[in-house]
Amino acid sequence: MEYSMNNASLIDLKNLTLEELTEFLAGMGKERFRARQIMRWMYGRLAQDFEAMSDLSKELRSQLSQRARISHLVPETVEESQDGTRKYLFRLEDGETVETVRIPMEDHRCTLCISTQVGCAMGCVFCHTGSFGLVRHLAPAEIVNQVCAAMAEAPVNNIVLMGMGEPLHNLDNVVKALQILYTPEGFDFSPRKVTLSTAGLVPEMLELGRRIRVNLAVSLNATTDEVRNRLMPINRRYPLAELMKACREYPLQPRQRITFEYILIRDTNDSEQDARRLVKLLHGIKAKVNLIPYNEHPASPFKAPAEESVSRFQGYLLDRGMVAVRRASKGQDIAAACGQLKGKLTAAQSR
Numbered sequence: 278m279e280y281s282m283n284n285a286s287l288i289d290l291k292n293l294t295l296e297e298l299t300e301f302l303a304g305m306g307k308e309r310f311r312a313r314q315i316m317r318w319m320y321g322r323l324a325q326d327f328e329a330m331s332d333l334s335k336e337l338r339s340q341l342s343q344r345a346r347i348s349h350l351v352p353e354t355v356e357e358s359q360d361g362t363r364k365y366l367f368r369l370e371d372g373e374t375v376e377t378v379r380i381p382m383e384d385h386r387c388t389l390c391i392s393t394q395v396g397c398a399m400g401c402v403f404c405h406t407g408s409f410g411l412v413r414h415l416a417p418a419e420i421v422n423q424v425c426a427a428m429a430e431a432p433v434n435n436i437v438l439m440g441m442g443e444p445l446h447n448l449d450n451v452v453k454a455l456q457i458l459y460t461p462e463g464f465d466f467s468p469r470k471v472t473l474s475t476a477g478l479v480p481e482m483l484e485l486g487r488r489i490r491v492n493l494a495v496s497l498n499a500t501t502d503e504v505r506n507r508l509m510p511i512n513r514r515y516p517l518a519e520l521m522k523a524c525r526e527y528p529l530q531p532r533q534r535i536t537f538e539y540i541l542i543r544d545t546n547d548s549e550q551d552a553r554r555l556v557k558l559l560h561g562i563k564a565k566v567n568l569i570p571y572n573e574h575p576a577s578p579f580k581a582p583a584e585e586s587v588s589r590f591q592g593y594l595l596d597r598g599m600v601a602v603r604r605a606s607k608g609q610d611i612a613a614a615c616g617q618l619k620g621k622l623t624a625a626q627s628r
């Protein structure tokens with residue numbers, strides 16, 4: 278984001294929902310429709326300053342620039358993998374960094390994977406971000422600006438909140454960012470195109486369902502508390518039975534399903550008994566299972582599953598009428614799994 282000495286006293290309009298922006302402008306004695314106009318400029322046309330807003334009077338633009346600003350992000354580095362996955366590293370105003378990944382889909386559409394925190398407090402043992410701990414939450418502006426920066430390059434069709442951080446640990450800012458993404462005068466994303474992935478913060482999951490519509494993905498990765506406690510420490514606070522109960526209570530639209538992400542790790546969670554237990558756990562839930570073979574990397578003790586155990590696992594689920602999709606790990610050559618770019622940079626800096 279661009280930063281100047283007096284930035285701190287200015288309100289960043291990218292932090293405001295339409296309602297809050299309307300209120301802010303009302304405080305300046307301005308009409309309600311101005312908020313929609315400004316939203317259209319900031320998100321529809323990706324304007325980065327008030328000068329560009331040619332349908333606002335000169336006087337209003339000058340009043341706005343005395344009280345407010347429009348932050349934006351510029352990628353510090355962009356890496357592109359052979360499969361077309363692009364990974365952006367953004368430096369924030371306080372010097373911290375986050376990453377965002379653009380994933381091309383088969384039909385020429387693309388999904389953007391965005392971050393919601395710097396680091397993460399959840400400590401999942403298979404995840405590089407988890408090993409940094411939580412540094413801080415991202416502000417709504419820092420979340421939506423990842424989308425603005427990617428959109429400036431090319432259109433984005435779907436958004437997944439699956440980058441660095443546990444979105445539900447930063448619930449208020451994430452809900453605001455979703456409201457901004459959904460604003461018709463802004464990006465006008467349909468909630469059907471946005472998916473939030475959680476490690477399983479149960480009370481916040483239910484709170485999310487009460488506050489806003491979004492597709493839910495649960496990072497499951499185990500079928501017993503013993504294994505899940507080991508892989509994902511959050512399971513000690515909210516064990517599988519509680520998590521599954523919350524999934525059963527999550528409000529779904531008629532054709533909506535909860536996605537369960539299951540990273541298959543060799544000799545840890547990839548057996549036929551696991552497949553059997555998974556079917557039982559998801560019984561009665563409108564579910565879709567994403568099977569993701571573990572992406573091995575040098576610093577990790579875990580191994581990728583054997584090809585045949587992946588097929589056997591998937592076959593077992595399909596035979597029992599479940600929706601089970603095998604997901605290729607995209608961008609393997611640029612370490613696009615969550616947090617790995619930051620890991621590489623930190624390693625390089627500490628050398």
Ligand code: SF4
Pocket residue numbers: 397398399400401404405406407408440441442443475476615
């Ligand atoms: Fe956090 Fe997600 Fe990594 Fe778990 S997998 S530590 S929730 S970023």
